[in-house]
Structure formats: structure tokens, C-alpha cells
Amino acid sequence: MINFNNISALGENNTHVVDLSKYENNGTSEGDASPTISGKYDGGWTFDGSGDSIDVGSGSSVDFGGETDITIALWANVSQSTSDDNKYIFKGNQFDFQVQNSLNNRIRFEVNNGSWQSCITGNNVAEIGTWAHYTATYNGSEAKIYKNAELVKSCTITGSFNADGDSQSLCISTTTSCGGQDAEINGSIDELMIWNTTLNAQEIYQLYASNFHKYDSDSWELYVNQSYNATNSLPDGNYTFYSFTTNSSGTENTTATRIISVDTTLPEISIIYPSNNTNYSDNGLDINYTAVDTNLDSCWYTNGTGSANATLSNCANITNVTWPENTYNITIWANDSAGNLDNSNVTFTIDYTSPQWQNNETNLTPVIMLGTSIYFNITLNDSRPSHYIFSFYNGSTWINDSAVSYSNGEEIYVVKNTSIASGYINWTWYINDTAGNLNQTNMFNAVMTATDTDEDGVIDLSDPLFYNESNVSSSGITRLNITVGGNATNETFSDLQEVKFYDSSNLLMNFSHNFSETNLDLSNITVNLDSTWMLINLSGQVQAEYNKTIYITDNSFASLCVKDAEISSISNISVECNQANETDFTSCLGGSLTDNGITCEDQGTIIKISN
Structure with a gap:
């Protein structure tokens, strides 16, 4: 040896x-x-x-x-x-x-x-x-x-x-x-x-x-580095050992028996709350964790770089801490009496500032018409944006749109259609961020007022006949009187009606008009009357599929010319009656004639022209 x-x-x-x-x-x-x-x-x-x-x-x-x-x-x-x-x-x-x-x-x-x-x-x-x-x-x-x-x-x-x-x-x-x-x-x-x-x-x-x-x-x-065997370490547990020696004379001596505890198991640390990489609005957030070990000794935590340790007495949770707004990386440490050391960490963000808003705008006015598209826009600001909800009251109930994500500084644009003629329209925005902070804009509103432009007692939204006799451009007429389906003009109408124009009791013109299809604006109609001519302009409002008839008093005419076109004065009709859209109905006098889809009929004192 x-x-x-x-x-x-x-x-x-x-x-x-x-x-x-x-x-x-x-x-x-x-x-x-x-x-x-x-x-x-x-x-x-x-x-x-x-x-x-x-x-x-x-x-x-x-x-x-x-x-x-x-x-x-x-x-x-x-x-x-x-x-x-x-x-x-x-x-x-x-x-x-x-x-x-x-x-x-x-x-x-x-x-x-x-x-x-x-x-x-x-x-x-x-x-x-x-x-x-x-x-x-x-x-x-x-x-x-x-x-x-x-x-x-x-x-x-x-x-x-x-x-x-x-x-x-x-x-x-x-x-x-x-x-x-x-x-x-x-x-x-x-x-x-x-x-x-x-x-x-x-x-x-x-x-x-x-x-x-x-x-x-x-x-x-004697030095001993004891393991279980050549390939395996000693399992965790308590081990007793002693040494003894014998000399050449047969004399023995023995050391005291000692106990060694082998503990290679690291403490188990599990952070229960908060979750990793999440945002919170609670600046008094508690951090809950468990530290498990047979021989648990002490616990502490570090924030960020780990340069400063905070002891956790009895391995208690982290409580009574006020967290300023920031992102934190908390590492919790635990050791046991054998010196085994382990840690677990969690990253979270404290944000208790609510989302901000500005620049609420809309094109909504009190006199906007039923069914009109209106827009609402607003600018949203938050460093950790999440979602917004637009809430709209259209006269009867609040309707919340689905939540939509937004980005910091984004201008949001929402379009709606009006469904009421009068009453209140309200709207507001609900906003949140990823930390759970909430905000709501002001409750905005507009009062919708029903208008009656022609003051006929029927509001515009329900009035397919605009204005009355006073709004017709006319000359040469003693007293203009208009009936719709035999009724005065200060009512509301629908479906197909017969519209008649009178000078006092003399019928000047009549035509059929379907009020369920289009409106009729009397202010766009011109009726000028003279002893030898009549000029009627309907400004394209007549529905082509229905008949139109005019009546003119026979003043012993020697000739008759009809022009089926939009003209501004009688001078737009040629003397020869040979221009575009002009039809010579002289042969109709004393009889009847149909030409170019227009029918002329001499009824004695009245000449009737229709198509």
C-alpha cells in the first residue's frame, strides 16, 4: 500500500x-x-x-x-x-x-x-x-x-x-x-x-x-465519498456511520456513531397567482405561491435584477405591496436545511390607467331624414389596448355592437341608419384594456324633430305629395285647384291616384300617379294659360306608364300644334309645327286624330289631348 x-x-x-x-x-x-x-x-x-x-x-x-x-x-x-x-x-x-x-x-x-x-x-x-x-x-x-x-x-x-x-x-x-x-x-x-x-x-x-x-x-x-454504488448516488434519507481500527496487538477503537441526512431534493415552488405575462389594474396585487420541502428553511423574493432581496417570513405570500405602474419580473426563492435552492418566477404588468377618448364626431342632425346613414367616430388611446363596444339607442331600445379590438391612437368609425322620424337618438362607447381597466364616453344624444316643409299638416317623412296649389308656377289662371283622388292636397296618399288640375271649375289637366312608387313635388310643376295656348311642364315627374290628359278651351282655332317635350315658353313651339317632338293636329279640329302616340279629340268647346 x-x-x-x-x-x-x-x-x-x-x-x-x-x-x-x-x-x-x-x-x-x-x-x-x-x-x-x-x-x-x-x-x-x-x-x-x-x-x-x-x-x-x-x-x-x-x-x-x-x-x-x-x-x-x-x-x-x-x-x-x-x-x-x-x-x-x-x-x-x-x-x-x-x-x-x-x-x-x-x-x-x-x-x-x-x-x-x-x-x-x-x-x-x-x-x-x-x-x-x-x-x-x-x-x-x-x-x-x-x-x-x-x-x-x-x-x-x-x-x-x-x-x-x-x-x-x-x-x-x-x-x-x-x-x-x-x-x-x-x-x-x-x-x-x-x-x-x-x-x-x-x-x-x-x-x-x-x-x-x-x-x-x-x-x-480516512476520507470517504460515499455513494450508493459506482453509478448511483445515495438516495435521500438518514444514514449512520462510524469508523473503527485495530492495531497489530489486536486493540480496537471505534468512533461515535454519527448520522448524515442526504437531501438532494430541491424545494418545489409553484406560483399560483398572478398568471405569467398578464396585465392587472390592481396596484395592491398579492402574489400567492406554495413552497414544499421536507426540510424547508426560508423563502425570499427579488424584483427584476435580483439585486435586492425581500424576506418572506414563514414562506408567506407576497402581500401589502403597492405596485406602481410598471412591468415586474418577480423571482421567488426557497432553500432547505440541506442547502438545496430553487426558484420560480412570474412576469406581470400593473396598469391602472383607464383608456382615454377624444374627438367624438357625427353627422347626425335633428332634421336628418328617416333611413339616412349616419356616422359616429372617436379616437381611442391606451398603451395596452383591448376592445371597444359601440352602444346605440334608436328610439326604442339600446343595442350593443359586438366587441371590436382597437390600437392605441386609432380613430374608430361606425355607421348606422336612422329608424325614427322624431324622438331621441343616443350613443356611447365602452372601452377596456388588457389590464382590465374600463372607461365609458359621455352619453351623447340628438333630438330628432319631424318636419312639415309644406305645412300641410303631414310630416315630410309621411308626405309623398310635396307642397300645394300655391307652390305651382302658373299664369293666366283665375284660381288653381288641385285634387288627388278627389281629395285636397293636405292629406297623405299612397298607391295609384288620379291627379286633376282645375282653373276654378274648368279641368285643365289630369294624370295618374302611383305615390307608393315616387313622390310628387308640386313646386316643380308649371301651368301657363293663354287664350290660344297652354304650356304645362311636369319636370320629369310623370310616370311614363300612366296616361296624361290636358284640356284646352276651343277658341275657334284655325290650327293646332302639340309639342311633347320640356319647354320654357310658348316661343319654343315653331309656327310651322315641324320641329322635334311637335305634332300638327290641325286636322283634329272638328274631329279626332291619333298621331305619334298622342290622341286629339275636338269635343266642341273643349279640345282633349292625351297619351
Whole structure:
């Protein structure tokens, strides 16, 4: 058992290593083999791969001739080499333990039972440039190789060690002067142990997990880095341990039993409220969370950069905080008595400013007509806009439009149709933002007034006959009288009616008009009368599918010309009656005549012209 710590109190120096077992198989270095302070545990011994070795001698305790059991264990930091035989341990014609660098970094354990028998791992098992623990065992029927306490190769080999090797030295690194071979190692070695028994996997793991070294003439130190096994850590729980020692006289001593609690479980932190990446209008927002751990110790939180911690007594919720408007990144921390630390964070925004509005506009006026399209517009402002609802009262009930999203500074435009002639029209806007802040505009309104432009007692919205006799442009008429379906003009009408124009009691004109189809505006009609002519302009209001008839008093006419067109004066009719839309009805006098879709009939004192 060699620690390689170069402790002078034990008799070690730059050329001498001490076997701390009772067998005192001390070693002497050759070549450039020398101590290093960079061993696995404190010091170690380093070799440059050229003529370096340590000769441990050939004492009886290292003679294995006729034996069948051995365990070789050591820590090694292998450097890359071009050699295929880097023999860390070599005993004449009995055994060797080596790294084959040039052969893909394999590990080889050889037993000589009369001839050399090899057990070789797969490629790249040896660690290059880092410390690893290597162990070889043999029990007379099976050889095994371990790396870091894990079995990496087992081989069937039988027989006892060759007795011819008993007289040969045990060499750490093999040279021509120690071992008779040029198979030096390139790298470092530490904590070499050789037993004349076969250790099992659990015992090998304990070697890997611990270090036992002597640091003074009568002082030892035991270091244990205990895990469950070579591949698994200790499960969480309580563990008891103690150490005992026995000297060569059989005297024992035992330490007190101690308990170690293994706790690798992080506290579980869950933020319940608020939700992550959400907006809130409550500047007194509470943050609710849970922190769960068997050995929970303390909780605290940081805001933003984490430069300032706020302790949470008894891991209570975060309350009684006034949050100014801002975006916050809160991290809640929790630890336990074992030092396990975990955290959880949440981001939220505090915004308690309601959406703002401006510039309410509309084209709605008190005298706007029924069915007219009217617009309403408004500008909305909020840094975190969400939706608006337009609410409209059209004389009988409030109607809310569906919610519509908006952007900051957007001008909103809504169009509606009026459905009342008189009464109140009201409207308002409801606005919210993503933080839940609400606002409502003023309640705007307009009073709709029903108009009666012609003052006939019938409001314009229900009056298809505009104005009365006084609004007809006329001349040469003593007293104009108009009837619609036999009724005066100050009523409301629908469907097909007969419209008649009289001068006193003399019928001047009549025509049919469907008031359910179009209105009739009397102010657009002209009736001029003279002893020899009559001019009637209806300004395109006559419906073509219905008959029109005019009556003119026969004043012993010598000729008769009818012009079916819009004219401004009688001078627009030619004397010859040969212009466009003019028909000469002289032949009608004293009889009747139909020409160009116009019928003329001389009824004696009255001439009737119709189409």
C-alpha cells in the first residue's frame, strides 16, 4: 500500500516511496520518475515514458508463485503514448497490469500460469488526461478489470501464478533495468494497493469511494465519498456511520456513531397567482405561491435584477405591496436545511390607467331624414389596448355592437341608419384594456324633430305629395285647384291616384300617379294659360306608364300644334309645327286624330289631348 505523498516523516523522499502495509515493500525510483503534488489525493508519482520506474523488490509478500488470488488497485492519470505496452504494474513471469495507448486505449491484465494469458477491454476504456481508478482481480478461474468501480471486462483464465517469477522484482512501470522490458508508463500514478485475495465488487467500490493515508509517523486519515454504488448516488434519507481500527496487538477503537441526512431534493415552488405575462389594474396585487420541502428553511423574493432581496417570513405570500405602474419580473426563492435552492418566477404588468377618448364626431342632425346613414367616430388611446363596444339607442331600445379590438391612437368609425322620424337618438362607447381597466364616453344624444316643409299638416317623412296649389308656377289662371283622388292636397296618399288640375271649375289637366312608387313635388310643376295656348311642364315627374290628359278651351282655332317635350315658353313651339317632338293636329279640329302616340279629340268647346 503506497500513498505516494512524499512525507519525510515516513521516510519518503524524491527517490524513495514507502509501503505502509506491515510488509514494508518500499520502492526506489529509477530514471526521471519523481513525486508530484498533483496526485489524485495530495501527492502522486509521475513518469515521462522514458526509462522511468520504481523497483519495489521481490520480497516474499509480493511472490505469488502457486497462488491463485490477487487484487491490484490504483489511481492513474494516463497520458497519450505511442507505445502499446505501458505497464503500470509488472511482476516477472507472474502478472502485469497495463494500458495499451496505441491500441485504442485498451486496458490489459495478464496472468502467467505457465504461459501468458490476457484479459483485454474494448477500445477507449482508459481515460486520457484525467484521473481514473483501475482494478484487476484474479481468483484462479476468472480475471476481471474494473474502471471507477464498474466492471468493464471479465475473462476465463485458470491456474495458479507461475512460481518462476518469485525471484523477480515487482515494478511500477517497466524498464530494462526493472522487469527487463522497455514498457515504461507515460503519466501519473497514486494510491497503489495489492492484495493476495480477490476483492468483490462492493469492496472495490469502497476503494474507489475512499482514501486511507498516513500523514505522520503515528497518524492516519480516512476520507470517504460515499455513494450508493459506482453509478448511483445515495438516495435521500438518514444514514449512520462510524469508523473503527485495530492495531497489530489486536486493540480496537471505534468512533461515535454519527448520522448524515442526504437531501438532494430541491424545494418545489409553484406560483399560483398572478398568471405569467398578464396585465392587472390592481396596484395592491398579492402574489400567492406554495413552497414544499421536507426540510424547508426560508423563502425570499427579488424584483427584476435580483439585486435586492425581500424576506418572506414563514414562506408567506407576497402581500401589502403597492405596485406602481410598471412591468415586474418577480423571482421567488426557497432553500432547505440541506442547502438545496430553487426558484420560480412570474412576469406581470400593473396598469391602472383607464383608456382615454377624444374627438367624438357625427353627422347626425335633428332634421336628418328617416333611413339616412349616419356616422359616429372617436379616437381611442391606451398603451395596452383591448376592445371597444359601440352602444346605440334608436328610439326604442339600446343595442350593443359586438366587441371590436382597437390600437392605441386609432380613430374608430361606425355607421348606422336612422329608424325614427322624431324622438331621441343616443350613443356611447365602452372601452377596456388588457389590464382590465374600463372607461365609458359621455352619453351623447340628438333630438330628432319631424318636419312639415309644406305645412300641410303631414310630416315630410309621411308626405309623398310635396307642397300645394300655391307652390305651382302658373299664369293666366283665375284660381288653381288641385285634387288627388278627389281629395285636397293636405292629406297623405299612397298607391295609384288620379291627379286633376282645375282653373276654378274648368279641368285643365289630369294624370295618374302611383305615390307608393315616387313622390310628387308640386313646386316643380308649371301651368301657363293663354287664350290660344297652354304650356304645362311636369319636370320629369310623370310616370311614363300612366296616361296624361290636358284640356284646352276651343277658341275657334284655325290650327293646332302639340309639342311633347320640356319647354320654357310658348316661343319654343315653331309656327310651322315641324320641329322635334311637335305634332300638327290641325286636322283634329272638328274631329279626332291619333298621331305619334298622342290622341286629339275636338269635343266642341273643349279640345282633349292625351297619351
